[in-house]
Each structure stands twice: as C-alpha cells, then as structure tokens.
Amino acid sequence: MSHQNIKSPRFQNFYIIGVISAFFIFGSLVECRVPSSSKLNNFDYTAINCRKHSAILTDFGAVGDGKTLNTKAFNSAITKLSQYSNDGGALLIVPPGKWLTGSFNLTSHFTLFLQKDAVILGSQDESEWPQLPVLPSYGRGRDAAGGRFSSLIFGTHLTDVIITGNNGTIDGQGSYWWDKLKKDELNLTRPYLIEIMYSDQIQISNLTLINSPSWNVHPIYSSDIIINGLTILAPVDSPNTDGINPDSCTNVRIEDNYIVSGDDCIAIKSGWDQYGIKFGKPSQKIIIRRLTCISPDSAMIALGSEMSGGIQDVRVEDLTAINTESAVRIKSAVGRGGFVKDIFVKGLNLNTMKYVFWMTGSYGQHPDNGFDPKALPNVTGINYSDIMAKNVTIAGQLEGISNDPYTGICMSNVAIEMSNVEKVEKVPKKKLPWNCTDISGVISNVVPQPCELLPEKEKLECPYPSDKLAIESVNFKTCSYKS
Structure with missing residues (x-):
C-alpha cells in the first residue's frame, strides 16, 4: 500500500503521530548448524528467546523476485528447522527481496525474522491457501457459512514462536479478497495475515503489516502473548481489516503499535453466541499501551461484538486516536451471553471523533438461528479516567439492553470539546451530546455534563489496578546472528 492512503485529503488536516520505531539491543551469539549458501551481515534483535541454530530462506531455493512462488521453500525450511525444536530452537531469516508465497505453518521454538527490505507477499492464487474447518467458538465462518482459508502465516499447538524483524514487511495483497467479498463471491472466510491457535509464548514484533485480506493479527485460544512495535496499514475503506484481535486469549501485552485500518484497530473477542458460550474460553488479563489509531469508520478498541466466552480484566492506558469513529467501544446483543467486566481505561488523547464513549446493546448479527434469546450479556465494571478529546460530534452514546442494563460505569477527569454539529454531515442540528438508555454508573469532573443516568460524585477517581x-x-x- 502506498503512503497516499495516509496522506489523502481526509487526513491532511490532522497531525498524525509518527510510526513507532522498533528498538534493538545487542546480545548473545546464535550458533549456525544449518549450512548456508547465502551470506548476510551480522545483526542483533530482541526476543523472548534466542536460537541455537539458523538458516536463510534462500538456502531452500527461494527466489525473491516478487513473481516466483516460494510456498514450498518456506515449508521446506520450517520442516528442516523443526528438527532443532528440542536443541535450542532455530531462526529462519528472510533476506531483502519480495518473497511471494501462499500460506505456511510455523513450528515450536522457532523465530521467523524479516530483515529490512524483506517483503513477504501473499499469493492471490486461492489454491495456495489450505482450507480449515470453522472455529469451534464461532460455529461458522465470518464471511461465509462454510470453513475458512488458512492465514498467510499460521501455527497451531505451538510453544515459543516468534515472528519479528528489522521492520520487514508482510503484504497480504488483500485487494483480491476485498473485491471478492464486495461481489459476494466468497464460499469460505477470507484468510488473516497471522493466526496462532492453541499456543503459548508468542511474540509478534517490529514488522510492518499491510493490506491484509481480513484481520491482521489473530491469536486465538492462546496465552502469554506479546505484540509490540507493529505498523499496520490498510485503506480506511477496506473491509474488516482489523489490526490486532486477541480472541479467547489470556495474558496478552500489546504495546507501541501504530494502526491505520478499515475496521477496529484492536478488537478483543471470545466467541459467537451459543458456540462461544459452549466453548467457554474468555479473553482476560490483557494490557494495551501506547497505541496510535486511525480508523474513521470503527473503534480504536472494541470489546466484542463476539464476546460470548467473556472478556475480563482489560487494562488500557496512554492511547491516541485521530479521525477515528470511537475510542473504547463495547459491542454486544441479546443472544451473546458471556460478560464484559473489569475494564480499566486511562490516559486517552483523542482528536476528531464521532463518539468518545460508545456502548451498544443491539449489535445483532448472529451466526445462525440457534442462538438463545434468553442469553443476556453481563456488562459491568467499566472504568474510564483522564481523557482529553477535541472535535467530537457525540460525547456518549450509551445503550444497554432492556431488562439487562450495563452497570458500574465510572468516568472521571474527562474533558471533551464538541465540534460544531451543525456543520457535521448526517447529524441533526440539535443532537444531544449524550444519549443514554439502560445504563447506570457515576461520574466526576466530566465535561460536557453527562446524562442523568450518570450522576455526579465529587472527588471520585475511577479505579485502575495497581498490581501488574x-x-x-x-x-x-538479547540475541545476535553471526554469519
């Protein structure tokens, strides 16, 4: 994707914070035992674990001309390196070049490293994308009722897997898939860029991800995950190009990322209606820090809408949104069941937003007609503090569910500067800054004054956990590669 998407007229009036730069630290020697026909300069990188063995993609016949298909080379390399899983693990280096490939699978105790100017290109040949069954917590594909295509980079039942680099690029070439979706020509759900399932000890860092067919990063049914230093870019009108979507995951750290997206920059999920309720695996113990998001039609962070396994203990701090539809949004509906509770948000800097606070109790898509209309979500303990917002159309749109209100909402130290709504398209001239139904909570030092369902409580500080x-x-x- 060219940078024209970011510098287009819709953004020219906004100051956009620069891309988070990755940092690298020097460290220990990595021993090479796989013969290498290629020579690379030495380099250093940071990782949760270093590797004893290493190889270069070109050792396996790969050609980086952007035209030669390298799926077999990736798979051969990873199969070869998997033999070192129990002997210090292995590092596969993707050197500078354009490496066209279909989907490939990772292995345990393994690092995929993209050098600067290395580009992995997703093939637009559907035969290069294996078919997978539907996710058990979803019961069907999101784009089509059948199964789904494997992600470009995929792994399942792994331990200690790292995808990192010196800001190398993964390009999903998603326009092919976006066009098929718009033409209703998909029989399977589009692939993601990176998906790791049923795994633990995951690191995804210091990369640029562009033009994903659908979601960019999707850890699911996994734990102990660090995602940091990513630049994720997609056209703002691209369909469902969510940035980072932890799904039924525990112990997740998301830090220092920059996302321009056609959908939510980050969406926390845990399964869909009766399937998510039955699977019963929540997303919990998640911290999100230092994110910059641009998403004119979606949220900086969404909780849901597929949250039927539950979402709990999410901590959000020091985030920036520019020209984004909403900040931290809760999306649920009758039939979802599950819960969203113990959510803590502090330190948001927002500029040009349709909504600051947005909670929706009628986000009503369902996988099929088998959902339970008596399955009501429990949304409670939602805390916001220290928020500054400028050029805002609607301060708060808070809609719970009749006979199932959203409770325990707390807001403190919030300053919102409203835009001149008479000049905003599709917004009535007398639109109220707050609209509230079926919610309860308290506020302190919030401007403009919220609705009556959120009464003032002086000198209130909404909680934020002190533990880690x-x-x-x-x-x-600290890791090093020596050629």
Missing part, C-alpha cells in the same frame, strides 16, 4: 499482570514481567533477551 504476569505478562508485564516478561523481559526480552
């Missing part, structure tokens, strides 16, 4: 999640204590090691 276990994933916050995980430190990167």
Whole structure:
C-alpha cells in the first residue's frame, strides 16, 4: 500500500503521530548448524528467546523476485528447522527481496525474522491457501457459512514462536479478497495475515503489516502473548481489516503499535453466541499501551461484538486516536451471553471523533438461528479516567439492553470539546451530546455534563489496578546472528 492512503485529503488536516520505531539491543551469539549458501551481515534483535541454530530462506531455493512462488521453500525450511525444536530452537531469516508465497505453518521454538527490505507477499492464487474447518467458538465462518482459508502465516499447538524483524514487511495483497467479498463471491472466510491457535509464548514484533485480506493479527485460544512495535496499514475503506484481535486469549501485552485500518484497530473477542458460550474460553488479563489509531469508520478498541466466552480484566492506558469513529467501544446483543467486566481505561488523547464513549446493546448479527434469546450479556465494571478529546460530534452514546442494563460505569477527569454539529454531515442540528438508555454508573469532573443516568460524585477517581499482570514481567533477551 502506498503512503497516499495516509496522506489523502481526509487526513491532511490532522497531525498524525509518527510510526513507532522498533528498538534493538545487542546480545548473545546464535550458533549456525544449518549450512548456508547465502551470506548476510551480522545483526542483533530482541526476543523472548534466542536460537541455537539458523538458516536463510534462500538456502531452500527461494527466489525473491516478487513473481516466483516460494510456498514450498518456506515449508521446506520450517520442516528442516523443526528438527532443532528440542536443541535450542532455530531462526529462519528472510533476506531483502519480495518473497511471494501462499500460506505456511510455523513450528515450536522457532523465530521467523524479516530483515529490512524483506517483503513477504501473499499469493492471490486461492489454491495456495489450505482450507480449515470453522472455529469451534464461532460455529461458522465470518464471511461465509462454510470453513475458512488458512492465514498467510499460521501455527497451531505451538510453544515459543516468534515472528519479528528489522521492520520487514508482510503484504497480504488483500485487494483480491476485498473485491471478492464486495461481489459476494466468497464460499469460505477470507484468510488473516497471522493466526496462532492453541499456543503459548508468542511474540509478534517490529514488522510492518499491510493490506491484509481480513484481520491482521489473530491469536486465538492462546496465552502469554506479546505484540509490540507493529505498523499496520490498510485503506480506511477496506473491509474488516482489523489490526490486532486477541480472541479467547489470556495474558496478552500489546504495546507501541501504530494502526491505520478499515475496521477496529484492536478488537478483543471470545466467541459467537451459543458456540462461544459452549466453548467457554474468555479473553482476560490483557494490557494495551501506547497505541496510535486511525480508523474513521470503527473503534480504536472494541470489546466484542463476539464476546460470548467473556472478556475480563482489560487494562488500557496512554492511547491516541485521530479521525477515528470511537475510542473504547463495547459491542454486544441479546443472544451473546458471556460478560464484559473489569475494564480499566486511562490516559486517552483523542482528536476528531464521532463518539468518545460508545456502548451498544443491539449489535445483532448472529451466526445462525440457534442462538438463545434468553442469553443476556453481563456488562459491568467499566472504568474510564483522564481523557482529553477535541472535535467530537457525540460525547456518549450509551445503550444497554432492556431488562439487562450495563452497570458500574465510572468516568472521571474527562474533558471533551464538541465540534460544531451543525456543520457535521448526517447529524441533526440539535443532537444531544449524550444519549443514554439502560445504563447506570457515576461520574466526576466530566465535561460536557453527562446524562442523568450518570450522576455526579465529587472527588471520585475511577479505579485502575495497581498490581501488574504476569505478562508485564516478561523481559526480552538479547540475541545476535553471526554469519
């Protein structure tokens, strides 16, 4: 994707914070035991684990001309390196070049490293994308009722897997898939860029991801995950190009990412209606820090809408949104069941937003007609503090569910500067800054004054946990590659 998408007229009036740059630390030697026909300069990188063995993609016949298909080379390399899983693990280096490939699978105790100017290109040949069954917590594909295509980079039942680089690029070439979706020509759900399932000890860092066919990064049924230093870019009108979507995951750390998206920059999920309720695996113990998001038609962070396994203990701090539809949004509906509780948000800097606060109790898509209309979500303990917002159309649109209100909402130290709504398209001239139904909570020092369902309580500070999640204590090691 060219940078024209970011510099288009719809953004020219906005100051856009620069891309988060990755940092690298020097460290220990990696021993090479796989013969290498190629020579690379030495380099250093940070990772949760270093590797004893290494190889270069070109050792396996790969050609980086952007035209030669390299699916077999990736698979051969990873199969070869998997033999070192129990002997210090292995590092596969993708050197500079354009490496066209279909879907390939990772292995345990393995690092995929993209050098600067290395580009992995997703093939637009559907035969290069294996078919997978539907996810058990969803019961069907999201784009089509049948199964789904494997992601470009896929892994399942793994331990200790790292995808990182010196800001190398993964390009999903998603326009092919977006066009098929718009023409209603999909029989299977579009592939994601990176998906890791049933795994633990995952690191995805210091890369640029562009033009994903659908979601960019999707860890699911996994734990102990660090996602940091990513630049994720997609046209703002591209369909469902969510940035980072932890799904039924525990112990997740998402830090220092920059996302321009056609959908939610981050969406936390845990399954869809009766399938998610039955699978019963929540997303919990998640911290999100230092994100910059641009998404004119979606949220900076969405909780749901598929949240039937539950979402709990999410901590959000020090985030920036520019020209984004909403900040931290809760999406649910009758039939979802599950819960969204113990959500803590502080330190948001927002500029040009349709909504600051948005909660929806009628986000009503269902996988099929088998959902239980008596399955009501429990949404409670939602805390916001220290928020500054400028050029806002609607301060709060808070809609719970009749006979199932959203409770325990707390807002403190919030300053919202409203835009001149008379000049905003599709917004009535007398639109109220707050609209509230079926919710309850308290506020303190919030401007403009919220609705009566959120009464003032002086000198209130909404809570934010003082303890640390276990994933916050995980430190990167210092690794080196020597040719």
